[in-house]
Amino acid sequence: MQRTYEVMFILRPDIGEEDLDKLVSTLESQVSAAGGTVKNVERMGKRRLAYIVRRFQDGMYVLFTVEGGGDAIHELERRLRVTEPVIKFLTVRVDKEQARLAKLKERRKAPAPPPETGGEPAAVTA
């Protein structure tokens, strides 16, 4: 079952640049070992947390876009849970939302010509 997920996680702010790179690459390889593919990695940088998490005020945000089945996500989440610098993570399934958006976009593109309800009164007033 191919699905698309977004996995966002927060790392402790005192993590070094190379440690971050190392962690990201190991997580990527673990995902591909579990049968998923990491489509995109976005480092959102350091940000102030909205509330204190494990006594941290700030955190390094990283966003993975993962394609794969539930087991790949399950494995990734398990890894995140045991990885020490990860203080919080969130997985969101996005494929349904993307499909909905694509459909909406298409529909919006198609019936663009008949907006006569708006055009009609303008013509009358003019």
Place this chain on the structure above:
Amino acid sequence: MADEIQRQATAEAPAEAPAPAPPTPAAAPSPGPRGGRGPGGPREGGRKYFRRKKVCKFCVEKIDSIDYKDYRLLSQFVAESGKIVPRRLSGVCTPHQRRLSTAIKQARNIALLPFSARM
């Protein structure tokens, strides 16, 4: 027997009631008008000031996706206290409010938005 006792009690009660009653009628006139004013309180008409028609921001600006990552957008719909602003205040339509509240809850979970105002 029990009935009799009860009847006695009930018989006594009215007898007792009239005794303290006189003061209450005296006091009653003042609460009476007050009670009468109560229902009249909600100003009839209510068209004293002009209220602009609220519109759904997401419908107007054609924002299709309400994403949890877009905390700048979401924070417009979160009160100072951290609460989600109700539809009747923000004017967001029902389908969008549904998506909005999910997105806000997701954003809260990943510490982009607060659950409650800072202590």
